Amino acid sequence: MHQRLEGRRGAESAHPSVYASAEASSPATERAPAPARSAAELAAAALRSEKPDLRKDAPASVIGAGISGAWQALLLARAGRKVTLYERGDSAMTQATSHWAGGMLAPYCEAEGAEPMVGEMGLRSLEMWRKEFPETAFNGSLVVAHPRDRADFERFAKMTTGHKRLDADGVAELEPALAGRFREGLYFPDEGHVEPRLVLAQLHKRLIEAGGTILFESEMTPEDLDGLVIDCRGMAARDKAPELRGVKGEMVVIKTAEVTLSRPVRLMHPRWPLYVIPRENNHFMLGATTVESEDELVMVRSALELLSAAYAVHPAFGEAHIVEIGAGLRPAFPDNLPRIAIGNRRIATNGLYRHGFLLAPALAEKMLNYVERGEIDNQVMRCL
Numbered sequence: 001m002h003q004r005l006e007g008r009r010g011a012e013s014a015h016p017s018v019y020a021s022a023e024a025s026s027p028a029t030e031r032a033p034a035p036a037r038s039a040a041e042l043a044a045a046a047l048r049s050e051k052p053d054l055r056k057d058a059p060a061s062v063i064g065a066g067i068s069g070a071w072q073a074l075l076l077a078r079a080g081r082k083v084t085l086y087e088r089g090d091s092a093m094t095q096a097t098s099h100w101a102g103g104m105l106a107p108y109c110e111a112e113g114a115e116p117m118v119g120e121m122g123l124r125s126l127e128m129w130r131k132e133f134p135e136t137a138f139n140g141s142l143v144v145a146h147p148r149d150r151a152d153f154e155r156f157a158k159m160t161t162g163h164k165r166l167d168a169d170g171v172a173e174l175e176p177a178l179a180g181r182f183r184e185g186l187y188f189p190d191e192g193h194v195e196p197r198l199v200l201a202q203l204h205k206r207l208i209e210a211g212g213t214i215l216f217e218s219e220m221t222p223e224d225l226d227g228l229v230i231d232c233r234g235m236a237a238r239d240k241a242p243e244l245r246g247v248k249g250e251m252v253v254i255k256t257a258e259v260t261l262s263r264p265v266r267l268m269h270p271r272w273p274l275y276v277i278p279r280e281n282n283h284f285m286l287g288a289t290t291v292e293s294e295d296e297l298v299m300v301r302s303a304l305e306l307l308s309a310a311y312a313v314h315p316a317f318g319e320a321h322i323v324e325i326g327a328g329l330r331p332a333f334p335d336n337l338p339r340i341a342i343g344n345r346r347i348a349t350n351g352l353y354r355h356g357f358l359l360a361p362a363l364a365e366k367m368l369n370y371v372e373r374g375e376i377d378n379q380v381m382r383c384l
């Protein structure tokens with residue numbers, strides 16, 4: 001067990017306010033008299049206004065070793081800070097949503113249903129992933145549809161950029177296992193994917209190589225810690241961000257040596273984009289549903305749809321073995337956009353929703369730019 005440290009006021013820092021309050025701009029005469037506040041309310045307000053401790057020699061603590069915390073801790077350590085990453089679970093990371101993710105890095109495909117900032121930050125993240133894992137093949141992604149879903153396919157093509165249209169021969173050339181199965185496809189050559197469980201472990205290892213420390217089975221709250229505190233607790237941060245909600249994503253892992261794919265294959269589906277992602281050792285991840293529910297159980301209908309999607313991509317998946325079925329809760333704000341909140345003696349990064357792997361490196365870079373140089377990005381940062 002590590003020592004529990006007493007809380008301390010953060011050092012005063014140049015802490016620009018992102019949004020001027022509407023109240024401040026209204027004439028004083030029109031304002032209602034402020035209600036008297038109790039001592040407890042005043043103390044809470046004082047605590048809220050405390051700035052994070054940005055001094056270079058202050059210890060930096062990151063809470064939560066999912067994909068967000070892992071990248072934030074690594075960049076802070078590489079910037080020369082003394083970093084400790086705290087994780088309540090063990091090194092298997094099964095308590096993290098990141099454990100259940102597909103690891104698709106698909107800024108172009110995601111543009112179909114997400115704000116432009118997701119695509120922009122996603123492109124920056126892709127660069128960072130490529131630099132961090134140069135040995136990983138970022139092979140693009142392929143979108144296919146059966147004739148009955150052709151209208152959805154055309155709509156998807158119109159809503160996205162960065163793709164090349166392929167005919168049946170083009171699909172077969174790209175993925176020989178799919179020869180004769182689809183009349184056309186959309187190839188997004190600049191996309192990629194990573195294996196979440198492998199890269200999480202590698203990022204943790206690189207944190208230690210960069211001089212940082214990681215403590216598993218160490219549950220922390222921001223109040224427990226001194227110095228610079230970065231809160232990356234995902235869904236568990238609802239005590240500080242009550243508007244966070246969990247959006248269930250269900251997935252299945254299957255195994256077969258009968259099919260070989262070199263990149264994720266997305267199949268048009270009327271309800272959600274379903275994809276088959278090749279993983280090491282003949283494993284394939286089938287994902288993912290998007291359900292407004294906060295239980296972490298897999299519905300029969302979802303499992304049927306995921307397995308049917310694989311079967312529709314290639315019938316040999318019908319002979320595959322089921323290795324794992326699971327679900328995770330994606331932490332999401334009401335606008336489904338990520339947020340870096342600065343204040344309450346901490347910096348909190350959350351709301352990565354469907355895009356944790358796509359956005360984590362770029363968000364970590366923005367956090368670092370704020371910590372090192374006070375740079376504010378109005379798109380994602382909120383000062384409390």
Ligand SMILES: Cc1cc2nc3c(=O)[nH]c(=O)nc-3n(C[C@H](O)[C@H](O)[C@H](O)COP(=O)(O)OP(=O)(O)OC[C@H]3O[C@@H](n4cnc5c(N)ncnc54)[C@H](O)[C@@H]3O)c2cc1C
Pocket residue numbers: 063064065066067068069086087088089093095096097098099100101102103104105218219220221232233234235236237248249250251287288289327328329330331349350351352353354355356357358359
């Ligand atoms: C099925 C599925 C498929 C997905 N596919 C993709 C995809 O292809 N591409 C993509 O970009 N995104 C994908 N996502 C979304 C992505 O997984 C999430 O956006 C991302 O994992 C959120 O990361 P996080 O670090 O914020 O949260 P988490 O991964 O949940 O990490 C938070 C960590 O904090 C720890 N913690 C909590 N409280 C404490 C505490 N008090 N003390 C210490 N530790 C604590 C938790 O144990 C956890 O490990 C998918 C999600 C699901 C469910």
